[in-house]
Amino acid sequence: MGFFAFLGAFTFLYTLAYIVLLAFLDCDLRLKVAEMVGKKIAAVRGKVIWIVGASSGIGEQLAVNLAKGGAKLVLSARRRDELERVKAACLAANPSLQHQDIFILPMDLLQVDNHRFQLNEVLRHFGTLDVLVNNAGRSQRAAWETVDTIVDRQLFELNVFSIVSLSRVVVSYFAQRSPTLEGHIAVTSSIAGLLGAPFSPSYTGSKHAIHGYFESLRSEKLGTNLKITLLCPGPVHTAFLAESFTGVPGEKFNQTVQETDKRMTPERCGELCAIAIANELYEGWMALFPILPVVYLMTYFPNMGRIIFKFIGPRQLQKLRDSKTTVETSKSSDPVS
Numbered sequence: 382m383g384f385f386a387f388l389g390a391f392t393f394l395y396t397l398a399y400i401v402l403l404a405f406l407d408c409d410l411r412l413k414v415a416e417m418v419g420k421k422i423a424a425v426r427g428k429v430i431w432i433v434g435a436s437s438g439i440g441e442q443l444a445v446n447l448a449k450g451g452a453k454l455v456l457s458a459r460r461r462d463e464l465e466r467v468k469a470a471c472l473a474a475n476p477s478l479q480h481q482d483i484f485i486l487p488m489d490l491l492q493v494d495n496h497r498f499q500l501n502e503v504l505r506h507f508g509t510l511d512v513l514v515n516n517a518g519r520s521q522r523a524a525w526e527t528v529d530t531i532v533d534r535q536l537f538e539l540n541v542f543s544i545v546s547l548s549r550v551v552v553s554y555f556a557q558r559s560p561t562l563e564g565h566i567a568v569t570s571s572i573a574g575l576l577g578a579p580f581s582p583s584y585t586g587s588k589h590a591i592h593g594y595f596e597s598l599r600s601e602k603l604g605t606n607l608k609i610t611l612l613c614p615g616p617v618h619t620a621f622l623a624e625s626f627t628g629v630p631g632e633k634f635n636q637t638v639q640e641t642d643k644r645m646t647p648e649r650c651g652e653l654c655a656i657a658i659a660n661e662l663y664e665g666w667m668a669l670f671p672i673l674p675v676v677y678l679m680t681y682f683p684n685m686g687r688i689i690f691k692f693i694g695p696r697q698l699q700k701l702r703d704s705k706t707t708v709e710t711s712k713s714s715d716p717v718s
Contacts, residue, residue: 442651
């Protein structure tokens with residue numbers, strides 16, 4: 382066997398083995414290795430971590446996992462009563478934490494003029510801040526051509542500009558505190574930030590924008606101690622569909638996630654996010670089969686992925702994500718014949 386034939390066979394077998402392995406994983410390989418042999422979540426012990434979007438779903442479970450690890454938490458969202466419930470769950474998860482170790486700071490992230498004041502409230506309570514976790518945001522279900530531009534702007538204000546605003550305030554604080562920018566910013570993006578998710582045009586655009594903003598920040602701060610972690614969950618069992626934007630201003634999607642839908646549990650997603658933060662990973666993907674192999678395919682073999690997508694068709698792609706057809710459109714359902 383010639384060298385190039387051997388190389389081709391090795392590449393084929395390596396790729397095949399990788400694909401088979403991905404069928405049994407619920408996260409990317411780097412994150413799985415970190416879970417197995419990397420730092421434990423307890424590496425966050427004593428750190429002050431501010432979670433924005435902590436009242437339910439992934440944010441709630443992330444808070445519980447970080448509390449188990451011994452972190453001191455700032456919990457932010459609009460609903461104080463839900464934050465109180467999450468605080469109680471965190472204290473129950475780690476009895477060694479004291480009441481004052483978890484600070485509730487209700488906030489509307491869209492009110493960007495308050496961001497500096499809210500950071501000062503965190504500093505007043507704890508005296509420092511080590512990690513900011515931007516977990517706020519809403520999803521969307523709508524056909525691309527039906528979306529009003531007002532919805533595009535509203536979704537970007539929440540999913541992008543408010544997050545960037547708060548992060549700039551916090552990065553400025555890190556810079557004032559230390560010339561080496563000692564600090565950590567984590568942002569909940571999405572698998573939709575890595576590829577083009579159908580029937581969520583504004584949402585997909587917003588998550589791609591998040592990657593652009595924070596990869597730019599990462600490049601700009603090379604050589605400093607500023608850590609940036611982009612968290613990319615796939616479908617998760619939360620109430621996100623009911624609150625999702627549509628294409629119409631002011632309208633909510635109002636569909637529910639079913640127990641039979643193939644989605645990751647928020648508990649597992651929160652655990653994986655906590656592991657990614659504890660290990661200061663650049664990026665973490667969390668998704669079940671077949672979403673995870675699809676992400677690898679579109680990342681490393683995009684031309685092949687587009688050909689496969691063309692034959693699968695948008696309706697089947699939608700079902701991969703939502704376990705059903707959530708957006709009806711007469712011209713987008715059929716694969717190429």
